[in-house]
Amino acid sequence: MGFEETELRLGLPGNAATEEVVRKRGFSETETHDHETATVDLMLNLSSKEPTTVADPTDKHNTLPKEKTLLPADPAKPPAKAQVVGWPPVRSFRKNMLAVQKSVGEESEKNSSPNPSFVKVSMDGAPYLRKVDLKMYKSYRELSDSLGNMFSSFTIGNCESQGMKDFMNESKLMDLLNSSDYVPTYEDKDGDWMLVGDVPWEMFVESCKRLRIMKGKEAIGLGLAPRAMAKSKNRS
């Protein structure tokens, strides 16, 4: 990747969505006119059920209207056409299944997000900081891939995303922290520095104020490692 990622760009770098066709959201368009409540609903769901790491306002618990409304989020988009019965020939079973699942790329459409969650990202040893909008990602994996792309020219050895994957694997955590590899940490609302990955994704997005990618050695020194190991062990 190299220097392209570090060039001054106006677009959002390292973001998978900019490389792809902007995804048309089918059924999810019905949610767009009700954006605030959709976000609030998400928080309520978190407290009542085991959250997944994939943020999605249209998760299984919402009743999904089968037809599209005619109020697209983007007024430039044409209104939905009247649907012809039985065309295209997709079985009801399949249509229903797709309708209730989380759709790819929904959350990465930043146009739709009313409250982007930009946080500064610093990496030890890098000459300057970056900013990312956490709302653009659905999972730690996506964030780590993105950070990896952003800072790949600065890392020695494993690239960041591999480092993140490794740190998720308990047995490799100590190896990682002992090496010159990097550990992602973040400052939460209370001002505490936490290890990225402990809490469900949505919770992380809400509480993260800034990110710091620390060198492994420093992370041990801060006492992050034992806490992280303990937390992982407690979760059975």
Add this chain to the structure above:
Amino acid sequence: MPRLAYSFPEEVLEHVFSFIECDKDRGSISLVCKSWYEIEAWCRRRVFVGNCYAVSPATVVKRFPKVRSVAIKGKPHFADFNLVPEGWGAYVFPWIKAMAAAYPWLQEIRLKRMVITDECLELIAKSFKNFSVLVLTSCEGFTTDGLAAITANCRNLRELELRESEVEDICGHWLSHFPDSYTSLVSLNISCLGNEVNLSALERLVSRCTNLQTLRLNRAVPLEKLANLLRGAPQLVELGTGTYSTEMRPEVFANLAEAFSGCKQLKSLSGFWDVLPSYLPALYPVCSSLTSLNLSYATIQSSDLIKLVSQCESLQRLWVLDYIEDAGLEVIAASCKDLRELRVFPSDPFGLEPNVALTEQGLVSVSEGCTKLQSVLYFCRQMSNAALDTIARNRPNMTRFRLCIIEPRAPDYLTREPLDAGFGAIVEHCKDLRRLSLSGLLSDRVFEYIGTYGKKLEMLSVAFAGDTDLGLHHVLSGCDNLRKLEIRDCPFGDKALLANAAKLETMRSLWMSSCLVSYGACKLLGLKLPRLNVEVIDERGPPDSRPDSSPVEKLYIYRTVSGPRLDMPGYVWRMEDDSALRVS
């Protein structure tokens, strides 16, 4: 010349016939002479009824008294797309009732697009002591209570498969009705059930049935439970996962990966609802031996799909969403050299704009790289004659080609011309083509090609195509092996039908909806062809209340030896034949 045929004792003939399994051949044998007819009938063990109204249950049980396995199909194919109104028919009860009396040793029932009630299931459970196989595909009308009757009573059950059926899910405990002593399960498919089944009962069932080969779970089975299930059945050959996501936790992942690597016989995977890509690497240990992969519910990006599929070098069947994109199909063309069947489904079928980078190019790539490709179902938003021509020339071995260009009447996107030449190339080069579905802008010309070249064609699906009756005429007069023809929204009227009326008796069925066939023509067909049931489906009310020239909404014509069916709903009218007139 000595008449050897008559000198063989019956037992010898029966033994010889037992090696003939194909229905068509069995039919031929039965036509040789009266004694062969009788012997063949006596020893036929499997019956396939392609249209439940083509013959009555009484006729079947009378001719074949010793049947062990029955397969019956009901509603027309277009019922899958909501074109057949509720209550149309295809009730299996009369069949079960007749077989309960005639076949106490019946073992297998396989139904497709039929209505089966709990009462039917209870009757099955009660009547057939050796019952072992129940496969319900696209069926409806029953609840989990009916399933409980099966699991509680069928001691020899080996296969229970509910494929894409509509089941009223009352209670997940039906699975627990298998007694603890029951261990003969070989195949279980509950993928279409909405609610949870009793998971601990499922775990116990899976681990004590050591012959279990196929296990297709439903979405309600959480990913955390999958590893345990797999450990209980390391001999599994076919697996359908439940939900394929949960919080990303290293130990769950490790557990799952280990469980998968223990399944050395795994050849087929499906399920994959709500996929979290980080969990896909758990499958890597089994990828290289997979022959069948159904990712058609996996709403994940091309890059994640590619990472998985590129490792499946033995893949023969792949079902996937169009998230695979052209790039992914190119990878498949390079990696999956044994691919025989490809189905690409639309992730956003009702969207107006493309949401993925999937075009005709993806299919062209696969047609180039996968030399064994025979069967294609492809949804896309643009196509060209050039691409179809390339595909046809690349893959003359194709036997099933179903293309759905999402926008009706979409022309060749490069030349703006109809796609006649492209589909013409398909039928011309693919000489063994048995099934074809058309789409896009098409004139009568494409039907001329089909009639000329489609000599082996058995099933043809047409929508929003053609200009005049000549189109339909080409097909009816040219396609010698046509069995099923289904047409919607085409300007085909009376002329072609009436000119080719006799052809209809050589086919299983004809469906026409939103076309231009008049009520008068239907009446005429019904009158002249007593061995057909000409059924007009019209929800506007009795066709008599409209002029004879008025087009009917829908028309379903099928050959039958049983005369009119007795269970037609209020919106179906059968056109009388003149045998009724003769009697009176």
